[in-house]
Amino acid sequence: MLKKGNKLYSILTGTCPKCHNESMYKDKNPYHLGQIFEMNERCSHCNTKYKIEPSFFYGAMYVSYAVGIAFAVAAFVISFLFIGTGLLTSFFAIIGTLIFFMPVIIRLSRNIWINFFISYDKNAVKKYNTEKLS
Numbered sequence: 001m002l003k004k005g006n007k008l009y010s011i012l013t014g015t016c017p018k019c020h021n022e023s024m025y026k027d028k029n030p031y032h033l034g035q036i037f038e039m040n041e042r043c044s045h046c047n048t049k050y051k052i053e054p055s056f057f058y059g060a061m062y063v064s065y066a067v068g069i070a071f072a073v074a075a076f077v078i079s080f081l082f083i084g085t086g087l088l089t090s091f092f093a094i095i096g097t098l099i100f101f102m103p104v105i106i107r108l109s110r111n112i113w114i115n116f117f118i119s120y121d122k123n124a125v126k127k128y129n130t131e132k133l134s
């Protein structure tokens, strides 16, 4: 099962890549499109700064190509191979899938991107609390 401490947990849930305790996003639902890019500045549990540098999340665009292709391939396989639609219908299935899942793809890409740079640290919260006291 997916649990805290597993990179996939942070990627799929959009939680802090360091402590996995809270969402990085102000609004967890990616389909609230007005807020799709709204992220908290720092994690309130471990103080990790999400935007490592000003243009940090531009890099997530490259990840989104890969994630988009993965969704497109999945749509094609399901439509063409499993359901047995024609090529044209499969093509529209791909377009529809990409449009429908675009918010998810955008969020997943950010989550994957930040997880390249920041790893889970089970002591992160404890460390931060100790720092606050000293």
Ligand SMILES: [Zn+2]
Binding pocket: 016, 017, 018, 019, 020, 021, 022, 043, 044, 045, 046, 047, 048, 124
């Ligand atoms: Zn955290």
